[in-house]
Ligand SMILES: Nc1ncnc2c1ncn2[C@@H]1O[C@H](COP(=O)(O)OP(=O)(O)O)[C@@H](O)[C@H]1O
């Protein structure tokens with residue numbers, strides 16, 4: 001995935017300005033930003049729902065706005081609130097949703113994916129109606145894993161999860177990375193990002209104002225950028 005000098009404007013307002021970002025396969029990039037920083041807007045551009053006002057965007061070589069179907073076939077997207085079928089079980093959700101994208105799998109493969117996604121076996125045949133947010137995400141991650149796409153987009157995946165469930169979620173990303181998938185996670189969760197990401201960028205008013213990689217994470221500096229220039233001493 002590559003962004004070059006990407007800008008996005010709405011009437012009277014520039015939401016993303018001049019973003020440059022390249023994600024290597026097999027790496028996790030965490031983009032930190034407060035409410036309104038432009039995180040979801042960036043994901044909408046990658047999904048082909050929004051046209052950039054300037055710059056270029058490539059998802060596995062495809063321009064999402066020009067060819068949204070091909071771009072979306074290259075990525076898996078976990079929205080902040082995962083939408084699944086409440087009256088179907090975990091296994092039925094995976095089976096049905098993979099079928100829709102023409103990638104039906106055997107029951108054994110689905111069981112393996114649910115186990116890899118960390119969903120306890122006792123829940124596999126239960127309806128989703130009783131699932132917590134963390135359990136729903138595991139079902140969605142199982143689907144994403146089975147699609148074997150080169151890019152995984154996560155919109156605030158740990159918001160509303162307790163620290164233990166957040167840590168479990170982040171731990172799931174290590175094998176995803178090991179398979180060569182590029183992961184872009186937009187988040188509020190600085191500690192979680194520092195735990196799992198290879199690179200962290202801080203988005204503030206549509207610009208990446210700070211970036212560091214795994215060797216150079218300095219939580220105090222990241223935090224100061226994250227809470228914003230105005231509030232920094
Ligand atoms: N369709 C739209 N029209 C006008 N402004 C928008 C639209 N979508 C988002 N915005 C504005 O863009 C800014 C960034 O929004 P968003 O990307 O949702 O932020 P984040 O996900 O980081 O909280 C916000 O100020 C928001 O009000």
Ligand SMILES: [Mg+2]
Nearest residue numbers: 039040041155
């Ligand atoms: Mg958002």
